[in-house]
Amino acid sequence: MENDKLINQIRDKTELMRRDSIEMGYAAGGQGAHFGPALSCMDIVATLFFGVMHHDPKNPEMPDRDRFVMSKGHACLAYYAALIETGYIPRDMIPQFKGNNSILCGHPSMNVQYGIEVSTGSLGSGLPIACGMAMAAKHKGEAHKVYCIVGDGECNEGIIWEAAFNAAKYKLDNLIVIVDINSFQLSGTTSDVMPINLDALWHAAGWDVSCIDDGNDVAEVLQKITEAKNAAGGKPHVILTKTTKGKGISFMENNLKFHATPINEEQYQHAIADLNAAEKKRRE
């Protein structure tokens, strides 16, 4: 029962976060936003911030906080939405997304006060940093965990595998990586652009590999991440998580056009209507 309550709370937050993301992306006007890759990992980010991680928005530098690294930094809408709903970032900053002199950059720019742990965006950059953070925790005898979201397209980058080998070498079992497998990248499907066997590769790199069949189902995401969090075993953990690109907005789902694009007023209204309908259905 306790768990059901938590799952419901997280689902409430994912609804709010999807709304925040659409609002931010629409506010960016013609500059557009990476809607698809943010919506795919929205439920993972929400689960981490509201159901898994130990953190305190009132004390962003709390030494024993769990660390979060959004390696696929272009999905910052999901990250910012979590930071808004937790209270790190004030809600009235929503219209500032991608604005002049804004904190809400198109890719996360380190800002500890607002809960942005490190700068990412150049693909492949977050995982090695997360490895260093996990290594530092081990070195200093600190018990917190490091959570890192990596994209499936991002796994094209050689540095991901350099980092993966290194994390296994140093037995970073305090590192939990969630690979958001939405099956699309900028110019096509991941199977067309660069067909790689992620399961085989992560196994070969020496990681503890688990899978989530529906990464947009909070219950499954919570269960698998919690299992990884509680496992030790001397291996870093990776959870290969199948998601739906653009999840929650009907015309964006599995539609490569909405990987990164502006939306017009009609599309904005359509997106809001989709979110209203989903919320209504969930409460019936």
Place this chain on the structure above:
Amino acid sequence: MSNISLETLKEWSTLGHRNSFGESIILLAKEREDVVVVNADITTTARLVNFEKEFSDRIFNVGIAEQNMIGFTAGLAREGLMPFVVSIAAFAPMRCAEQIRNMLGYMNLNARVVAIEAGCRFGPLGNTHFATDDIALMRAIPNFTVICPADPHAIYKAVFAVAEHKGPVHIRLTGAPGFPLLYPDDFEFEIGKAIEYRPGKDVAIITTGSVLWEGIRAAEILEKKGISVRVIDMHTVKPIDVTMLDSVFAENKLIVTVEEHSIIGGLGSAVAEYKAGFEKAPKQIMCGLGDSFRKIGNYEFQMKDNGLVGEDIAEKAEKALDLS
């Protein structure tokens, strides 16, 4: 104050810049628990074996993977450790320039990139192993400080100085085993503050790195011809010491910049950039590497072939002085 004996410095001079750094970092690590070392499978090449023996839990060998080496370093620095990431200059900063820019520069982390074998000494190995353009690169990355120590004592001083510095630092090491000990006595080493190695009125030879030795030799040659030469060790190329440059502009007739680096983007460029803001300033000639890849050859060959020995520097200075 240096807690280091003249005998030790003489030994380091014989062994070269790698050992000078490898031993200096041990001394720093004894004083500071936050100091850790990261490298990409060059523990032996970089003379880090003694460090590893003493501090086996404070050195990380990430395998032959320089991009991750920088990311890993960034994570360590982000968590409050003080990583010194050591590589051959051709591989860091050059190979992993983007990671250095985004992960160390952009986040303004307290990481130190130590580049061994910068300049021409890897001449026989071919241009893949040269880094003659790294100052240009690192100078352009915001937040980075760029330091090129001239001798073993300066390396020791730089290692201790950067430990107190906030923000990322590039330490560029040049010179072969047997490079001269130019600072046998204790001396003041302050980041961003150039050292007037010897005073002089006519020509100001400004150098960075171990090529200071050739600058001193050039000065000695010119002095014999009655030309008064000031020699300045601009060990910090960024931020450059504009107070020292102001003094040079006011007091000297000719500036000769000397560097084991491309004339594009290095010390000479840094001096010229500052000089561009002055209506009246002395003429400057640049001794450095031209805009081409190097021929294959040993260090002595490289220095001569690129006009970086004292005789060449003196000749160019004398000619320029005649014309001005």
